Amino acid sequence: MKIIACIKQVPEKDTRFEINPQGTWIQEQELTFEINECDVYALEEALRLKEKHGGEVVLLSLGGESAEKTMRRGLALGADRGILILAARDQTTDPFTVARALLTQVRLEQPDLVLTGVRSDDQAFSQTGTLLAELLGWPHATIVMKIDWEAGAGRLTIQRELEAGLLEEVSLPFPAVLTIQQGINQVRYPSLKGIMAARKKELRRVNWAATGVSGDRKIAIEKLVFPKSDKKSEIIGGTPRDAAATLVEKMKKEMKIL
Amino acid sequence: MQLGAPHPERWNVSDLILFLVEHGGGRTRPLTWECLAFVQGLALELSRKVIGVVLGNNIDSVCAEVAAAKVQEIWKVSAPELETYNPDCFSAALCQIIKPAEPYAFAFAHTYRTIDFAPKLAAALNVGFISDITRYRIDGGRPVFTKSVFHDKLAAEVSFCAAPPHLLSIQIGSFPGDAAQREGRAPVQEKPVNLAGVPDRRRMLQIIQAMKNQVDLSRAQIIVAVGRGIGKQENLKVAQELAAALGAEIGASRPIVDMEWLPRDRQIGSSGQTVAPRVYFAIGISGAIQHIVGMKNSAFVVAINKDPNAPIFKVANYGIVGDLFEVVPALTQAVKQQKGNG
Ligand SMILES: Cc1cc2nc3c(=O)[nH]c(=O)nc-3n(C[C@H](O)[C@H](O)[C@H](O)COP(=O)(O)OP(=O)(O)OC[C@H]3O[C@@H](n4cnc5c(N)ncnc54)[C@H](O)[C@@H]3O)c2cc1C
Numbered sequence: 001m002k003i004i005a006c007i008k009q010v011p012e013k014d015t016r017f018e019i020n021p022q023g024t025w026i027q028e029q030e031l032t033f034e035i036n037e038c039d040v041y042a043l044e045e046a047l048r049l050k051e052k053h054g055g056e057v058v059l060l061s062l063g064g065e066s067a068e069k070t071m072r073r074g075l076a077l078g079a080d081r082g083i084l085i086l087a088a089r090d091q092t093t094d095p096f097t098v099a100r101a102l103l104t105q106v107r108l109e110q111p112d113l114v115l116t117g118v119r120s121d122d123q124a125f126s127q128t129g130t131l132l133a134e135l136l137g138w139p140h141a142t143i144v145m146k147i148d149w150e151a152g153a154g155r156l157t158i159q160r161e162l163e164a165g166l167l168e169e170v171s172l173p174f175p176a177v178l179t180i181q182q183g184i185n186q187v188r189y190p191s192l193k194g195i196m197a198a199r200k201k202e203l204r205r206v207n208w209a210a211t212g213v214s215g216d217r218k219i220a221i222e223k224l225v226f227p228k229s230d231k232k233s234e235i236i237g238g239t240p241r242d243a244a245a246t247l248v249e250k251m252k253k254e255m256k257i258l
Numbered sequence: 259m260q261l262g263a264p265h266p267e268r269w270n271v272s273d274l275i276l277f278l279v280e281h282g283g284g285r286t287r288p289l290t291w292e293c294l295a296f297v298q299g300l301a302l303e304l305s306r307k308v309i310g311v312v313l314g315n316n317i318d319s320v321c322a323e324v325a326a327a328k329v330q331e332i333w334k335v336s337a338p339e340l341e342t343y344n345p346d347c348f349s350a351a352l353c354q355i356i357k358p359a360e361p362y363a364f365a366f367a368h369t370y371r372t373i374d375f376a377p378k379l380a381a382a383l384n385v386g387f388i389s390d391i392t393r394y395r396i397d398g399g400r401p402v403f404t405k406s407v408f409h410d411k412l413a414a415e416v417s418f419c420a421a422p423p424h425l426l427s428i429q430i431g432s433f434p435g436d437a438a439q440r441e442g443r444a445p446v447q448e449k450p451v452n453l454a455g456v457p458d459r460r461r462m463l464q465i466i467q468a469m470k471n472q473v474d475l476s477r478a479q480i481i482v483a484v485g486r487g488i489g490k491q492e493n494l495k496v497a498q499e500l501a502a503a504l505g506a507e508i509g510a511s512r513p514i515v516d517m518e519w520l521p522r523d524r525q526i527g528s529s530g531q532t533v534a535p536r537v538y539f540a541i542g543i544s545g546a547i548q549h550i551v552g553m554k555n556s557a558f559v560v561a562i563n564k565d566p567n568a569p570i571f572k573v574a575n576y577g578i579v580g581d582l583f584e585v586v587p588a589l590t591q592a593v594k595q596q597k598g599n600g
Contacts, residue, residue: 026408026412094419095377118373125388126390135381140460143370165525165530165531166467167468168465170460216420218380219419219420222402229567231571233571233576237579240589244589247592248595251593252596255536257479
């Protein structure tokens with residue numbers, strides 16, 4: 001089974017953000033990046049499918065030159081090779097443009113499966129994987145928590161998450177696109193051997209112009225702002241001991257649980 | 259674009275704003291009214307008309323229910339293929355509705371189902387989709403939508419570059435349903451769709467309960483919930499000690515369960531349990547919407563977080579800004595002391 005795992009580079013979770021002077025995006029210079037959380041689970045799932053059924057795992061990413069670092073991490077985890085579509089900031093904010101660029105490489109590679117994360121930790125539109133499926137004309141499923149495939153079968157059985165602790169089990173033929181939910185598996189960490197091997201694995205760069213994707217965007221992020229603070233909490237100050245004492249008073253008199 | 263030069267191929271975009279009626283078991287779901295509140299506001303500001311679209315099979319009672327709200331019309335889209343959800347049929351049906359109507363916009367609630375089919379619909383129609391909207395403003399006649407980005411630490415203002423129809427989805431809880439104008443009497447129009455040619459690809463097999471040997475947290479009086487801020491599995495004991503002192507149940511945000519530090523039936527939120535205790539302690543939890551929907555009906559919420567801008571402080575009654583490893587043990591100590599005295 002040949003699988004493309006789409007991964008995106010995003011700032012680390014604990015980042016304190018600054019907005020750039022134009023107000024259009026974050027200041028990226030000093031930040032550390034990681035692979036988008038759901039995408040790590042998607043890659044892990046791809047690796048497990050390969051380990052079980054054989055085949056190849058190809059990483060596909062769209063981003064700046066700096067994305068090489070997270071691509072190498074993906075290769076260290078066990079992906080066989082990578083494709084990095086080099087794109088400027090403007091080309092990465094519209095999910096439609098991103099999906100069209102990914103499409104060009106998926107068409108060339110002709111995999112059996114494309115796995116993406118459910119959403120990105122930066123823009124969180126939750127669109128790219130499903131847009132890609134429709135552009136390919138392939139079936140898809142989102143928020144996937146389990147993938148079963150019996151070797152040789154023409155269909156996959158998958159479980160996708162629904163609200164309130166329910167799962168929907170569906171079957172679909174492939175090739176297909178699945179958007180993977182965090183928690184589907186327990187992810188691995190790269191071994192030293194994996195890290196060494198990753199340095200030599202193929203990482204193919206594709207220039208934006210070579211994709212032939214036009215710059216006509218469907219939507220655009222105009223501005224980033226700090227969220228309006230509609231804080232409702234009464235903040236209890238003081239040392240931890242003082243704060244605890246105040247809170248215990250409230251637990252007694254107002255909340256009436258003590 | 260709406261106010262710019264008319265788009266050559268789409269000169270006759272109508273003045274309609276459509277929205278999808280959420281329903282189940284022959285009744286509308288409360289999300290319908292959130293979506294209606296949103297489109298009514300947008301329609302008022304942009305001088306457009308609101309139409310509710312009901313998709314399904316045997317949906318007369320749902321149509322009647324929404325027709326009694328303040329809308330221009332209800333469009334009934336009924337077909338046996340729409341009885342159980344399938345993205346191919348849903349998308350095909352909506353394509354057949356949207357193409358001839360050329361609405362200005364079509365709005366959805368940002369549910370797990372919307373995540374599943376709305377981007378597909380956007381690609382099929384070759385239009386833009388702004389998802390998970392929490393606010394909007396009109397800027398020179400043009401709507402600009404706000405959505406949260408970077409785990410709610412920042413908000414993005416997003417607009418359409420492509421011509422209408424515009425697809426929109428609203429975050430649950432952002433446009434309160436009680437603001438919807440519910441009095442009216444609208445005609446119900448049948449809109450036939452032909453789904454015979456839709457490929458039979460994805461088949462629904464069954465609905466499964468994800469949580470086995472379920473701990474029922476919905477009746478708990480006090481819940482101490484931990485999030486990623488706890489850092490390591492060994493650190494859970496910090497929260498467990500507080501829970502023991504209070505006689506509380508332990509709950510968790512999703513990442514804690516994803517890492518298998520606690521079992522799945524401890525997860526609180528849209529994919530987990532919905533709780534409404536007397537007091538809910540959120541410890542090292544940022545307060546993502548998927549978590550909030552599971553605990554917002556708690557009588558009291560106490561948040562302990564080192565980030566003063568964490569969104570959890572928007573829902574908490576009391577907050578302590580600080581390192582949970584200092585605050586929580588101090589609190590456990592104080593509770594024990596109080597109980598000793600009592
Ligand atoms: C389809 C879908 C369904 C989902 N369903 C759910 C669901 O059911 N339930 C759920 O919870 N999530 C769900 N999520 C995930 C959700 O979006 C968030 O990612 C998740 O809730 C974040 O968990 P968290 O607050 O523990 O982690 P983070 O967002 O990482 O927050 C950690 C917090 O801890 C604080 N912190 C760190 N260290 C300390 C310290 N020493 N002292 C004090 N504070 C500290 C930080 O300031 C931060 O605010 C879902 C997501 C998707 C896409």
